[in-house]
Structures are given as C-alpha cells and as structure tokens.
Amino acid sequence: MIMDIDWENLGFKFMPARSNIRFHYADGKWDDGTLTGSYDITVSVAANAFHYGQAIFEGGKAFRCKDGKVRIFRPEENGRRLNRSASHLLMPEFPVDKFVEAVKTVVRDNADFVPPYGTGGALYIRPVMFGTTPQIGVGASLEYELIIMVVPVGAYYKGGIKPVDAMISRDYDRAAPHGTGHIKAAGNYAASLISSKQAKERGCAVALFLDPATHTFIDEFGTSNFLAITKDGKYVTSESDSILASITNNSLMTLAADLGMPVERRKIRASELADFAEVAACGTAVVLTPVGRIFNGDEVIDYHFTEIGPQLKKLYDEMTGVQVGERPDRHGWLTEI
Incomplete structure (x- = not known):
C-alpha cells in the first residue's frame, strides 16, 4: 500500500510513485525494459543530451473511471508522436505497440497511485527519451534511455475553471x-x-x-x-x-x-x-x-x-x-x- 495521499489537495507537481519503467538502446536495438523503484539516473557528464540536446518527452494520463477501472487516454497517439520527435532529432524510434504495453505495465504497477474517481485527479504519464553517449563532437548519440514515469496529479483548477x-x-x-x-x-x-x-x-x-x-x-x-x-x-x-x-x-x-x-x-x-x-x-x-x-x-x-x-x-x-x-x-x- 502507499502512504496516505490527500487526494483532494493534489497539485500538478512531481511526486514519486512506486516505480518507473526504463529501456536502454544500444547496438541498434531496444532492450526489454525494467521496472525500478529508483528515481535517480547515472550518466556521463559528457552525455549527448546535456550538450547537444537530444531529449524529447511526452505527456499522457490514466484515469480511475466511474466503474472503478483504470484506463489510459490515447497512449498509442503518444507513442506515434514520440516517434515523430525521435525521427526528427535522429533518435531511434520505439515500437508503438511496445510503448503502449510499457505504459500499461507502469500504470498497472502504480494503480494505487491513480486518484479516486470524482476527485478530478489523474495519473500523469511522462515518457522521456534522451541520448546518453559521452561525446564532445557534435553528432547523434549511439545509446539512449527511454524512461516512463508516472505522477499522481490533482484537478488543475479547484473551485471551477476561471479564465x-x-x-x-x-x-x-x-x-x-x-x-x-x-x-x-x-x-x-x-x-x-x-x-x-x-x-x-x-x-x-x-x-x-x-x-x-x-x-x-x-x-x-x-x-x-x-x-x-x-x-x-x-x-x-x-x-x-x-x-x-x-x-x-x-x-x-x-x-x-x-x-x-x-x-x-x-x-x-x-x-x-x-x-x-x-x-x-x-x-x-x-x-x-x-x-x-x-x-x-x-x-x-x-x-x-x-x-x-x-x-x-x-x-x-x-x-x-x-x-x-x-x-x-x-x-x-x-x-x-
């Protein structure tokens, strides 16, 4: 079980959940991915993402619905858009079906972090891909990480939407x-x-x-x-x-x-x-x-x-x-x- 969360007063800010899922790309292919409870990463100070900006991300949401089930909103579209971003920055694409399964896996593992129905909250899904090869010369990275993390977030507007x-x-x-x-x-x-x-x-x-x-x-x-x-x-x-x-x-x-x-x-x-x-x-x-x-x-x-x-x-x-x-x-x- 998770710690007590004040579901009615969640903001839109980072909060660690139980796990995130990580994939590594090397030698022309993505690995099978690993669920981890760590929210830290270890990369070289010369990693491509820091110097030459090969970094992209996505944003999605999962909801606890009226019938009590947890559902994700259009994850395949996030997968397709991630790939369009990757292609433009010469980063490796990630199979959309594998992406959807990865999102389902990490949401399922963090299902008790999905805010209850009726609170206006959701489980925010943040995939991020970045180049990790240490390099000084300008060029595309040879290795990459794709991390999909999830964060419980509350209703953006409390007391109704105001212009x-x-x-x-x-x-x-x-x-x-x-x-x-x-x-x-x-x-x-x-x-x-x-x-x-x-x-x-x-x-x-x-x-x-x-x-x-x-x-x-x-x-x-x-x-x-x-x-x-x-x-x-x-x-x-x-x-x-x-x-x-x-x-x-x-x-x-x-x-x-x-x-x-x-x-x-x-x-x-x-x-x-x-x-x-x-x-x-x-x-x-x-x-x-x-x-x-x-x-x-x-x-x-x-x-x-x-x-x-x-x-x-x-x-x-x-x-x-x-x-x-x-x-x-x-x-x-x-x-x-």
Missing part, C-alpha cells in the same frame, strides 16, 4: 521556421521560459506566440495549442509547421464535430483575435484553459468572461466525461490496464 490572461510574445519566438516547433523537444520549452517570465511579470498566466517567420499569424501558447470559438459557433485552431500536433486538440476537434460544431484548422491572423467569442489554450495537463483577456502591446482584447464560456464548457464536459467513463467512448480512445 486567465495571456500576453502575445513580441520579443521572442518559441521556435524557428523549419525548426523543431512541431515536435516535443525539451529545448522548445526552455526557449519559451523567458516569454513566460515576461507574461507573468505583466500579470498574465501564459504567453502566446506568433508565427516565427512573419509574426502575423497565431502559433500557440507556450505549453499548449490555441483554439477559438467564432461568434457563429465554429471551432477554429491554428495551422502551422512550427506548433506541436496536440493530442488534446485533435480529440477536442473530433468531439466538436460530434456535437455539430463546424471545425476549421487554418492560419489565424493575430488581427482576428478581437473577433472571436471564446479563446482557450488546450493541452494534456488541463484539457482547456479559457482566456479572458489577451494583452498585445498596449492593446487589451477582452472577451468579458469571468467563468468558462458556454461552448468551451460544453467541450470540456464532453472530453472529461469520456476520460472518466461518464460519457460514451465512441472513438475507442480509452485503453484498460
């Missing part, structure tokens, strides 16, 4: 044109930290990035995709080569279509922001974060919401309902452990 303020980053870009913005590379998030700091200094929760080539179109928020609801009820999200293909956004677009909402993935001009009815950031950690105001230099775009907007609320309830088994899983997104 946050966002600031358009004009001084910095999150990614370069034709760069790594479309993959889940660790360095992308380091590059967004300074804009996030600027946003917080202005009282905003998140930074919103424009396309790095022209600074004309909306790309995404520092940690999540951008979506908007138009005044005539369309779901609109950014199309760009420099943003991550969000599994949450993809799922929300599917659910929006199920609910009869027209869905558009297209280039969105920054000048359109004032014309939207509702705006949100979407990602694994929270599903949807409604945006109440956007600061663009001296301009303030106010959507006049003190609570989540009606269309976003409908989408949020549908998504979270599917994840915990309160609503039908019409698309086969849940994998039982």
Whole structure:
C-alpha cells in the first residue's frame, strides 16, 4: 500500500510513485525494459543530451473511471508522436505497440497511485527519451534511455475553471521556421521560459506566440495549442509547421464535430483575435484553459468572461466525461490496464 495521499489537495507537481519503467538502446536495438523503484539516473557528464540536446518527452494520463477501472487516454497517439520527435532529432524510434504495453505495465504497477474517481485527479504519464553517449563532437548519440514515469496529479483548477490572461510574445519566438516547433523537444520549452517570465511579470498566466517567420499569424501558447470559438459557433485552431500536433486538440476537434460544431484548422491572423467569442489554450495537463483577456502591446482584447464560456464548457464536459467513463467512448480512445 502507499502512504496516505490527500487526494483532494493534489497539485500538478512531481511526486514519486512506486516505480518507473526504463529501456536502454544500444547496438541498434531496444532492450526489454525494467521496472525500478529508483528515481535517480547515472550518466556521463559528457552525455549527448546535456550538450547537444537530444531529449524529447511526452505527456499522457490514466484515469480511475466511474466503474472503478483504470484506463489510459490515447497512449498509442503518444507513442506515434514520440516517434515523430525521435525521427526528427535522429533518435531511434520505439515500437508503438511496445510503448503502449510499457505504459500499461507502469500504470498497472502504480494503480494505487491513480486518484479516486470524482476527485478530478489523474495519473500523469511522462515518457522521456534522451541520448546518453559521452561525446564532445557534435553528432547523434549511439545509446539512449527511454524512461516512463508516472505522477499522481490533482484537478488543475479547484473551485471551477476561471479564465486567465495571456500576453502575445513580441520579443521572442518559441521556435524557428523549419525548426523543431512541431515536435516535443525539451529545448522548445526552455526557449519559451523567458516569454513566460515576461507574461507573468505583466500579470498574465501564459504567453502566446506568433508565427516565427512573419509574426502575423497565431502559433500557440507556450505549453499548449490555441483554439477559438467564432461568434457563429465554429471551432477554429491554428495551422502551422512550427506548433506541436496536440493530442488534446485533435480529440477536442473530433468531439466538436460530434456535437455539430463546424471545425476549421487554418492560419489565424493575430488581427482576428478581437473577433472571436471564446479563446482557450488546450493541452494534456488541463484539457482547456479559457482566456479572458489577451494583452498585445498596449492593446487589451477582452472577451468579458469571468467563468468558462458556454461552448468551451460544453467541450470540456464532453472530453472529461469520456476520460472518466461518464460519457460514451465512441472513438475507442480509452485503453484498460
């Protein structure tokens, strides 16, 4: 059994669970993996990941559902996206079926760390792959580790979802044109930290990035995709080569279509922001974060919401309902452990 956990007051922060699962790549192949209770690693100070940035990660969740069973949300999509990231950074791909089984194994071994149904919590799943070969010259690593750890996390918002303020980053870009913005590379998030700091200094929760080539179109928020609801009820999200293909956004677009909402993935001009009815950031950690105001230099775009907007609320309830088994899983997104 595990130590007593205050399920009602879990935050979104690191907490060691019982185990993580680790795989090592050498001589052109991955090993069979090992469950371990250790949260430490031993690598050379010259490891590739420290010097040349071969490091990628993923984020997923497992839920204790209404019927008491534990299910994982779309793990195969995380496996596919991990491989797209790996391919771009010349890292070895990991078989998707093996990835799903590994996630099931580590979730099963930590099943008592999955927050109870009704608390709003989940077991966060964090796979991370990094190059370990000691090297001074620039080049791809020869050996790699893939570690899948799990962390119990609580409801992101206590007392209901409240809109946050966002600031358009004009001084910095999150990614370069034709760069790594479309993959889940660790360095992308380091590059967004300074804009996030600027946003917080202005009282905003998140930074919103424009396309790095022209600074004309909306790309995404520092940690999540951008979506908007138009005044005539369309779901609109950014199309760009420099943003991550969000599994949450993809799922929300599917659910929006199920609910009869027209869905558009297209280039969105920054000048359109004032014309939207509702705006949100979407990602694994929270599903949807409604945006109440956007600061663009001296301009303030106010959507006049003190609570989540009606269309976003409908989408949020549908998504979270599917994840915990309160609503039908019409698309086969849940994998039982």
